[in-house]
Amino acid sequence: MTILLKSWDAAYDRERKAFTDIGDVGEIWFGEDVQNRMVRWLSERSDLPTSARVMDLGCGNGTMLIGLQEEGFSDLTGVDYSEGAIQLAVDIAKKEEISDINFKVCDILSHKSVSTLIKDGKSRFDLCLDKGTYDAISLRDTLDPSDRRSYAVNVHSLLTDQGQLVITSCNWTKDQLVLHFEKEFELLHELPAPSFTFGGKTGQTVTTLIFKKKALEPS
Template identity: 45%
Template structure:
């Protein structure tokens, strides 16, 4: 089996190498990918590209990651009017696909105002006008971000984990925020390229229980076979 590569911004390979050479803990090296400035600049470029050529920009983890989650939601016969929050919505393409699949109560937040501007522009072009898109920092949620049935994260927890400024504290804030905005019994679906199943289960052990691991592509690295990304479903206790 060949190495199929990693999504942009993933540092799992670097982590694997580091851990094979030392007894380091589960921290990553700080990265510009963990800063708001990096994403502001990235979305400024993507916004200009969209206005110039109509290119919507990068789909984090690829289209298969969106299909995987939508398929799971449909297999669970989740109500189409379920209150769903996309944490770190970026260009909003995932929410647009959810809307096209019939979901009607969709909210996307991002701490980059340029990302939200891009998401709104793409949604308008696609004539998907029902999305609620807003600038918000998930680590410091305000009252309007409350009581969702489903929260979805594709890469935001990864980016927070790469922060050069107190990443462990930010991961703790993330978990607290998730617990506050998700209804009791609500579902949390996370896709990560930096954390393994065991690490994610450990991170969210307080207040959440893992329900299912979703199938993801495989890779071969250092003679071992694993998943290139991890996709898990949790339930809030």
């Protein structure tokens, strides 16, 4: 975990230097088209009010939240377990003269770290966004078998009773994601994505699903 975190910090330190030197915001996971499609759905097609509390899980350089802020969303939080990512996000927001996005260092797999974000029920979020973070967690070489469970449980705890999770993955199919989250979430929608055909079979490069939080059975 420590070695992996150091590698992310080093990568974001390089991107932060490039941003300082030439204004390059760095890599946007899955590309701008995917990010813009998520922002567009939230601003035009979802029933989410712009006053909703939104959290970006693994926000990286924070550009998705900046896009949402430009669409009128006013209560935005971005978390990443890499301090370098948060520093880069803050730098980019500052250059864009945006001061009302909350960027915080947080390990989404740590119950203790997540608990600091939700001191009581009123501070939970209406929506959590994930663009590649679950992929990074579930496919890394140092994966602990409990990591995917910790992710699902912790994200569930971050959300209000009617809260939603919007997740984009390039490694998991719709059916796999539904199976992974079936205990804590129910599927509401799938966002259309560009498709391709190869060898007579049709597929998509990414899958974006909207889940609704379930009320858990008492243990």
